[in-house]
Amino acid sequence: MEILVAYFSPTGTTAKVARTIADEVKGDLFEIKPAKPYTAADLKWTNPLARCNREKMLKKEVPCAERIVNFSDYNAIFIGFPIWYYQEPNVIDTFVKAYDWTGKDIFLFATSGGSDIKKVTASLQPRMKGEILSARLLNKPGDITPWLDTLAL
Numbered sequence: 001m002e003i004l005v006a007y008f009s010p011t012g013t014t015a016k017v018a019r020t021i022a023d024e025v026k027g028d029l030f031e032i033k034p035a036k037p038y039t040a041a042d043l044k045w046t047n048p049l050a051r052c053n054r055e056k057m058l059k060k061e062v063p064c065a066e067r068i069v070n071f072s073d074y075n076a077i078f079i080g081f082p083i084w085y086y087q088e089p090n091v092i093d094t095f096v097k098a099y100d101w102t103g104k105d106i107f108l109f110a111t112s113g114g115s116d117i118k119k120v121t122a123s124l125q126p127r128m129k130g131e132i133l134s135a136r137l138l139n140k141p142g143d144i145t146p147w148l149d150t151l152a153l
């Protein structure tokens with residue numbers, strides 16, 4: 001089983017979780033980076049004019065900086081991200097659209113300020129031909145290993 005752990009994490013919280021998962025499942029790590037990195041000002045959602053709010057309101061496509069060249073090598077792919085506005089960030093939509101997910105086992109994980117990941121599977125599954133087998137909010141580091149233990153990897 002070849003496993004990839006792809007994650008977007010502009011402020012580093014989800015990145016830590018991604019590294020733990022990659023270590024435990026012996027997977028490769030790939031950071032999903034937007035072509036234009038987010039600055040702290042870009043993420044200041046309390047400012048109505050901040051980039052994050054404009055992208056959300058205008059449903060802007062956020063291009064990725066890099067492509068995974070050996071995507072077809074992987075059978076199982078974890079996708080991690082922070083919850084933004086109760087959902088996946090726009091750059092995750094771009095990432096999902098860029099690959100053929102047919103036959104892939106897909107696992108989602110997220111960190112957040114408290115919001116759940118539940119809406120995300122419903123949003124992404126219709127756009128992915130592979131099956132999202134599980135989606136988990138991993139705000140507590142202690143939840144990571146018990147979740148991985150439930151997955152057939």
Ligand SMILES: Cc1cc2nc3c(=O)[nH]c(=O)nc-3n(C[C@H](O)[C@H](O)[C@H](O)COP(=O)(O)O)c2cc1C
Binds near residue numbers: 014
């Ligand atoms: C633009 C933006 C929108 C956010 N929206 C939510 C939200 O709807 N619900 C929530 O619980 N947290 C929200 N957060 C908080 C992040 O999900 C949380 O801080 C996350 O752990 C950050 O992960 P990262 O360090 O990997 O970027 C938001 C943060 C930003 C920057």
